[in-house]
Amino acid sequence: MKKDKVNTEQEGLLARMGFSLANWSERWFPDAYIFAAVAVVLIAIIALLMGRTPVEIGVDFGTHYWDLIPFTMQMAFIIITGYVVASSRPVHKLIAKLSEIPKSPKGAVAFVAFFSMATSLLSWGFSLIFSGILIKEISKRVKGVDYRAMGAAGFLGLGSVWALGLSSSAALLMATKASIPPALYEISGTISMSETIFTWQNLTMIVVLIVLSVWIAFVSAPGKDKAKTAEMAGIDYGRIGNLDETKKKAERPGEWLEYSPILNLLLVAIGSVYIINVISKTGPIAALNLNNYNFMLLMIGLLLHWTPRNFLNSVANSVPAIGGVLIQFPLYAGIFGILMNSGLNDKLVEFFLSISTENSFPFIAGVYSAILGLFLPSGGGKWIVEAPYLLEAAKELNVSMAWIVQVYNASEALPNMVNPFFMLPLLGVLGVKAKDLAGYSILQLIFHAPVVLILVWLLAKTMPYVAPVFG
Template identity: 30%
Template sequence: MLNAISDKLSKWINRYLPDAFVIAVLMTLLVFILGYISTPKNPLDLIRSYGDGFWVYLAFTMQMVLLLMTGMVLASVPFIRKGLEALSARANTANKAYLLTFLISAAAYYINWGLAVVVGAIVAREVGKRNKQAHFPLLVACAYAPTALYTAGLSSSIGLTVATKGHFLEDIMGIIPTSETIFHSGTIVIFLVLLITMPLFILLMAPKQNIIPYSPPAREKSNQEKSSEIEESTPAIYLEKTKVLGILIGLIGIIFVIVKFLNEKDLNLDIINMFFLSLGLLFHGSLWNYGEAFKEAAKSISPIILQFPFYAGIIAVLGSSGLAENIIQAMVSISNKETFAVFTYWTAGLVNMLAPSGGGQWALQGPLQIPAGLDLGVNPAIVAMSVGWGDAWTNLIQPFWALPILSIVGLHIRHIMGYCFLLCIWVGVVTTILLYFVY
């Protein structure tokens, strides 16, 4: 029955769901309308806040672009590519393909969500190339699905924020150690239950007919198609093709990353980008090889560059219009001490649909949710994790975070959204029940 539902839903979504850029623009207009209705004010004020916030995430956009490009370039190193091919070859049945992709991606999401974006996409692509029995859209959904788990991982944005001295809510809630958030027994229980049940749910959705195998995007070029012209040996060509420069600058970057990590014990986007960049330079050897691989990777990044600023503008309007505050207060008003975590989770899931950023969402939701929870006697650590789980939950149906993976594999959001939508329902039901009992 679930297989039939997923098949019909996927067909319906393929017909009616527009491009992710269209969705971003429609959501922008929706937030403008709801913001004006929620707290009537001069429309020009909303437009000003939108424009002021449009470029707030410019640095983050560049971080994501570099994360994807350096990761893709690293994966194109011959011996790494062969390793991925060997690992992917183990998935010799469709079910093994789905399970392997999900579990590898889940492990990467637990370590660091930025790392997982690249790892999951590359594994899905490599498994799809070698297993024509696997339905490739579902395979990509398997790579993306563990985004619902990241808040329990080592890069949990909210969990790490509230554990940091000087965070913006320290005066209200104090510093919350990770033992009370990401390493809390309740968090671990939710993580493990989802880790076990989500892949089983995926297997039940797997189509038995009309399988769509992996098809290389038009932009991909085989190594055989690349030019092999013999160039004149000159000092300039020598500098471009010598391995000495690439290895030296790569080693400098790796040493920096090791020292930085040993001192700060943190895996942020800057560290991961430096690590990927330096490893790529080291393993590709010549600067020419790295530059060519980087140029090829750049062809799939345009959707991220285009759409991220629009979501920054949406977040700005949510805050300035008071719409986010009204949504949160409405949920708080109907909750009590026992149900507060659940209502916080639902609220976070709703807000995340409009403001898909863990840090941005916490800035909107934390100052309202924490005082309300304290008034009811709810542990602020539980409130923080409930917001985190809600943020991760609706990532499954928010095109914003699917863009990086889709860019790498060459699919459209409509190809995976049917499966992600059903997974979102499952994750929401399971997490709602567990939140009520384990925190």
């Protein structure tokens, strides 16, 4: 009895802490766009204090504002293609089968946590939709599951390992010469994916973080008797995220091609020729840049949806999730322009060099990236801001620039646990609010932060410095 009482008190303390943090976040955290806009103003003020005139700052901002348009579209397509693949009928059937495996509330939460992280390694956009549908299907079969714990588990991939996987914005950008801003390219050149995500060091981080996260999800999830279920919260998963069944065939002659698989199959056949040709010439790793990654997912989506009408309906449903990317990434490009032309980049390089050694720099860079992520919640956009001075400092200290990309990837995911920006697609599928997930997400963050920082520091010792590759 005494042991049960202690466990109840501990669980109550963790729950109260989670609720308090969630309520504080909901009350005080503004929209992610506000963070980006404030960052522009702060950087402009700093540039002004460094001697840049208002006219020069405005010109720097406006001149570079559209520099990231190709990258912005590439990031938007990661969301679109991820949604399209996850919402297809074959994948939905697979999810329904998987949902039959967990039998207990705690097991269900851990199960969702694992698949959230595993799918995020393929695509963070795919992971959010896949996890949302999986949660909906499990909730039909397993009674007494806490909807907050399971929702937070569904978001876990975005707060842990997504940036260590195939849709890593920073790693893909650095492997794609056309996406790298010229000023950054002069520092780093291109960095192959074989030096970043396809290394044993990166695999080590993935395995450790998945094991840790699933364990936390399992032990922290309340049992059936203490859970707050979706039904208790008035959430009806039965009406959320269902496939469109309203119309399955053409009703007019002009609609025939919309409901026929012919065009989709022809497009996939043509696209497959390109993919096979690129892989045969460069190899699978070198072929994996942002454009080819999105192209392959797009072809898979066309095939899985079978008809143009199904495909177009899925694309239309995905569009609301890309608004933040479209409006915020140009702001990051503007920040980059002010940063580079004001000389602030050089000052930041000098600062990092003054407080870092070859041994300590990966740890310091990780702490910095995690903190900045609270204010700039964007893996790719934030990397554009950080990369110039982090990579320049790494070069000066003879630290592997490829590993600094991975330090950034592992660290910048941490603040996603408390910042609702990347939760939006999942929240839309589940019909919940960010505050519902924040308590359990923050609990994961408390464990993740020290583990990630220690890993990036220890593994850095095994990564040799490689000179930049240009051309």
